[in-house]
Amino acid sequence: MQDEFLNGASRADSSFLEELPLQRAWVEVDLDAIVHNVHQLRQHIHPTTDLMAVVKADAYGHGAVTVAQAAISAGATWLGVATVTEGIELRRAGITVPILLLGATNSPDEVLAIAYWKIQPTLSSPQQATRFSQALMSSSLQAAELLPVHLILDTGMSRLGVSWKDAVAFVEHVQNLPHLQVASVYSHLATADDPDLTTMKRQQSRYEDAIAQLRAQDLCPARLHLANSAATLVGKGFDGIDLQYDMARVGLALYGLYPAPHLADRISLKPVLRVNARISQVRWLEAGTGISYGHRFVAERPMKVAVAGVGYADGIPRNLSNKLEVLIQGRRVRQLGSITMDQIMLDVTEIEDIEPGDRVVLLGQSGDETITADDWAEMLGTISWEILCGFKHRLPRVARVRESDPVIHKPVIPLQIAQRPE
Numbered sequence: 157m158q159d160e161f162l163n164g165a166s167r168a169d170s171s172f173l174e175e176l177p178l179q180r181a182w183v184e185v186d187l188d189a190i191v192h193n194v195h196q197l198r199q200h201i202h203p204t205t206d207l208m209a210v211v212k213a214d215a216y217g218h219g220a221v222t223v224a225q226a227a228i229s230a231g232a233t234w235l236g237v238a239t240v241t242e243g244i245e246l247r248r249a250g251i252t253v254p255i256l257l258l259g260a261t262n263s264p265d266e267v268l269a270i271a272y273w274k275i276q277p278t279l280s281s282p283q284q285a286t287r288f289s290q291a292l293m294s295s296s297l298q299a300a301e302l303l304p305v306h307l308i309l310d311t312g313m314s315r316l317g318v319s320w321k322d323a324v325a326f327v328e329h330v331q332n333l334p335h336l337q338v339a340s341v342y343s344h345l346a347t348a349d350d351p352d353l354t355t356m357k358r359q360q361s362r363y364e365d366a367i368a369q370l371r372a373q374d375l376c377p378a379r380l381h382l383a384n385s386a387a388t389l390v391g392k393g394f395d396g397i398d399l400q401y402d403m404a405r406v407g408l409a410l411y412g413l414y415p416a417p418h419l420a421d422r423i424s425l426k427p428v429l430r431v432n433a434r435i436s437q438v439r440w441l442e443a444g445t446g447i448s449y450g451h452r453f454v455a456e457r458p459m460k461v462a463v464a465g466v467g468y469a470d471g472i473p474r475n476l477s478n479k480l481e482v483l484i485q486g487r488r489v490r491q492l493g494s495i496t497m498d499q500i501m502l503d504v505t506e507i508e509d510i511e512p513g514d515r516v517v518l519l520g521q522s523g524d525e526t527i528t529a530d531d532w533a534e535m536l537g538t539i540s541w542e543i544l545c546g547f548k549h550r551l552p553r554v555a556r557v558r559e560s561d562p563v564i565h566k567p568v569i570p571l572q573i574a575q576r577p578e
């Protein structure tokens with residue numbers, strides 16, 4: 157079928173196919189903005205503190221490999237992922253910096269994959285540490301090397317970890333197991349984005365307490381870390397606290413968003429992601445005409461309506477129906493009626509020169525106007541983290557970068573489509 161189509165199109169080569177993924181809807185990733193954000197963060201954190209770029213969940217939807225490469229080129233020295241396969245994807249792309257696996261892992265197969273790909277796991281219980289050691293012992297992998305492991309203490313997040321009170325016993329247990337080497341002891345904050353610092357300070361003092369106990373027993377590892385984006389922005393002597401320690405684990409801020417409004421004056425971040433679609437049809441509808449499923453919008457006057465090829469199957473939340481605004485030629489345009497699986501309708505009555513193929517910006521900047529993930533999060537009663545992670549893989553990720561920038565080339569996801577089947 158495909159061969160016939162190509163022959164029928166009588167094109168000498170199939171390179172035009174590379175442009176096809178940009179015909180309907182796509183996500184643009186601004187790698188200059190990643191570099192900018194890393195530079196801003198680097199200036200804000202202590203010179204001796206490592207910056208970990210947290211690229212879990214496909215770099216919060218931005219494309220893990222490309223984001224990781226850009227972040228490393230700008231000064232990030234560690235990467236954070238949530239799953240073993242996320243780590244392997246980075247290694248397969250040739251990335252060699254240390255990778256910390258923030259999520260839990262238990263099965264022997266996962267342990268062997270972690271060791272093989274030189275990923276550094278988080279250990280959250282003595283039982284898990286024992287399982288790791290046993291899996292390594294019974295494997296034929298090179299046993300001479302120690303696997304660096306990172307122990308997580310629960311200081312108040314109540315997610316992964318051993319109680320901070322049991323830090324000494326935990327570290328002793330792991331140190332006595334063959335094949336494992338304690339590379340860090342860390343914890344995770346539950347309320348770092350809250351302007352009220354009380355709970356965060358309590359978590360930090362529990363962490364400090366555990367460290368003091370470890371030091372007293374000469375068990376303290378070389379690396380300590382506590383901060384996510386919010387704590388990194390709060391803490392370098394501001395508010396009388398410093399949360400940066402030996403490494404800052406930064407996710408959200410890397411992507412140009414602030415964890416909370418009160419932290420927005422700390423450094424200047426640029427949003428990285430732009431979500432685009434194209435107009436597929438434009439026509440006039442009479443007053444009184446119902447629009448989209450359920451006729452949840454009825455034209456109150458004659459309206460010029462455009463259809464854009466993007467919908468909830470691309471990650472545009474259906475709960476934004478009749479509330480969403482998009483940008484066309486730098487102007488705000490309202491979306492009409494129910495958001496459908498693959499298409500949305502827009503009120504373009506006020507826009508004179510508009511035709512199929514024109515670009516619509518759903519999230520990001522167009523002219524002087526910007527719509528942010530925070531705007532969507534507010535309308536939906538959620539957080540910007542969830543908005544960023546919500547765009548589906550049906551939307552190709554395409555890098556936007558200065559011509560001169562040698563870091564990376566587009567597209568973010570390699571387009572296999574350009575290769576004609578034999």
Ligand SMILES: *Cc1c(COP(=O)(O)O)cnc(C)c1O
Pocket residue numbers: 210212258344383384385386405406407408409415
């Ligand atoms: C996801 C995650 C982070 C990054 O959080 P942001 O708020 O996005 O900066 C840091 N540490 C751990 C343990 C995480 O799971």
